[in-house]
Amino acid sequence: MIHQKRRQELLSRIEDNALVIVCTNSELQRNADVTFPFRPDSSFWYLTGFMEPDAIAVFSKNNYSIFLRPKDKTKEIWNGKRLGVDAAPEALLANNAYSIEEFSEQLETLIDDESVLYYDNNSTNILAQDIASADNIKTLLPHLSEMRLxxxxxxxxxxxxxxxxxxxxxxxxxxxxxxxxxxxxxxxxxxxxxxxxxxxxxxxxxxxxxxxxxxxxxxxxxxxxxxxxxxxxxxxxxxxxxxxxxxxxxxxxxxxxxxxxxxxxxxxxxxxxxxxxxxxxxxxxxxxxxxxxxxxxxxxxxxxxxxxxxxxxxxxxxxxxxxxxxxxxxxxxxxxxxxxxxxxxxxxxxxxxxxxxxxxxxxxxxxxxxxxxxxxxxxxxxxxxxxxxxxxxxxxxxxxxxxxxx
Ligand SMILES: [Mn+2]
The missing domain is CATH 3.90.230.10 (Creatinase/methionine aminopeptidase superfamily)
Structure with missing residues (x-):
């Protein structure tokens, strides 16, 4: 699968102990309860192929975890199907999947002291807060943009x-x-x-x-x-x-x-x-x-x-x-x-x-x-x-x- 190949290629360009974090976009409010048509973040799309809003990919040489919106019967009736946590590993070739709400707590288990953290500057502020405490942080875009080029x-x-x-x-x-x-x-x-x-x-x-x-x-x-x-x-x-x-x-x-x-x-x-x-x-x-x-x-x-x-x-x-x-x-x-x-x-x-x-x-x-x-x-x-x-x-x-x- 092309996205897996791209993740491997990206990891081969950076340190062996790198941990990459890439976020997609959230839906953007137009007015009242109306949103603009959703469009995934380009880098996230390029590396995962996943097109739902509110998702984060975390991957290293040994592991690929995806955080995404959980199944929700009512929201799916109103706004459409969600892949959900259970189906995500097979569909996205991930090792683990979690609800997006678990991101902060799970991230601690995914980062160890040795990790060099790479993240996309376009990623949301939420992410910036979550990883603010980590000390070895680098920006992903120079490496990723060479691939996308x-x-x-x-x-x-x-x-x-x-x-x-x-x-x-x-x-x-x-x-x-x-x-x-x-x-x-x-x-x-x-x-x-x-x-x-x-x-x-x-x-x-x-x-x-x-x-x-x-x-x-x-x-x-x-x-x-x-x-x-x-x-x-x-x-x-x-x-x-x-x-x-x-x-x-x-x-x-x-x-x-x-x-x-x-x-x-x-x-x-x-x-x-x-x-x-x-x-x-x-x-x-x-x-x-x-x-x-x-x-x-x-x-x-x-x-x-x-x-x-x-x-x-x-x-x-x-x-x-x-x-x-x-x-x-x-x-x-x-x-x-x-x-x-x-x-x-x-x-x-x-x-x-x-x-x-x-x-x-x-x-x-x-x-x-x-x-x-x-x-x-x-x-x-x-x-x-x-x-x-x-x-x-x-x-x-x-x-x-x-x-x-x-
Ligand atoms: Mn032009």
Missing amino acids: LKDEIEIKNMQTSADLAAAAHTQAMTKVKPGMFEYEIAALFDAEFKRNNSTHAYTPIVAGGANACVLHYIENNEALEDGDLLLIDAGCETVGYASDITRTFPINGRFSEAQKQIYSIVLDAQKAAIDCLKPGGPVNHAHETACETITKGLTELGIISEDLPLNEFYMHNTGHWLGLDVHDCGQYKLNDEHRQFEPGMVMTVEPGIYIRKNDKIDPKYWNIGIRIEDDVLITESGNTVLTHSLVKEIDDIEHLMNGSL
Whole structure:
């Protein structure tokens, strides 16, 4: 079982007398007695495969104990089935299972004086109190994130599924958008497409028409889509825990203006040049440097970048991030203060953008153009694979798709 293999692999990376403690999340109250849909903690899920709230895994070379919610007839009638203590050892390949309420008292028997305690900083405060008295405590994430950073075959398959699903939803948005529609109508296409494939949003989607695209984390998604404006959509799904993260920008009326084409071409060139930097042995910061160079050159030629208006007026975020169980996945970008190198199995987004707000020093034809193009890229032995390749991004391909001739 994959989760057992992962626990063993993690233990092999740390001291022989290590005791690892990993918690999942609790349900989060939305209001009154309503909770938000539950989502397990990513590291807990990765190491146990267990998806109920309020559980803690404690494991060492010799023992794996799981603490979970006990069976409760009334609560199960109202809120759904629980695995329960009796069935847990067989289902989760654990040596022992206990009620979560017994955690504090049992923990004392699991820790001995020799143990080096590893725990995830994301773990709950309750845990922090329980282990505050132990003296040899270390943080788990640096070791665990190195494992989560390199995706195995099953993870890559899930990430490809997630990428395909998000790409299909973006394709629908391109074919269905019309001037006069509202941003939420387009957002609803993503809700439906993800939902009917047993998937969810990996993060709150950005559906930003016109000037809204220049607000980087615009999530209101409630304004009308105007003829002549661009629409920027940043939306990805989560499938079997794994996120996709895609951004496309396209004309609401199906035809780019000349000014929009000029800016779009710069972002696309920057994105392609950045993707070429993703290969084994390449330093992880080169993609961003390359994107910045391409954008600086392009915007300077158009007279948009000037002494008063440097690059960071128009491009103020990074070019990519790790992707996996979390949309901004764990994993260090530097090792010993040096930018690390790409290795096969890593997955990173590549997402340069240009955002031109209203400014009297800039030709008005460029005002309120906000463009980002984002793909998800897997590093392979020979270079990389763009997991989101099925979604168009060339100007001609977008226009053909939107006008029904592709
Ligand atoms: Mn992203």
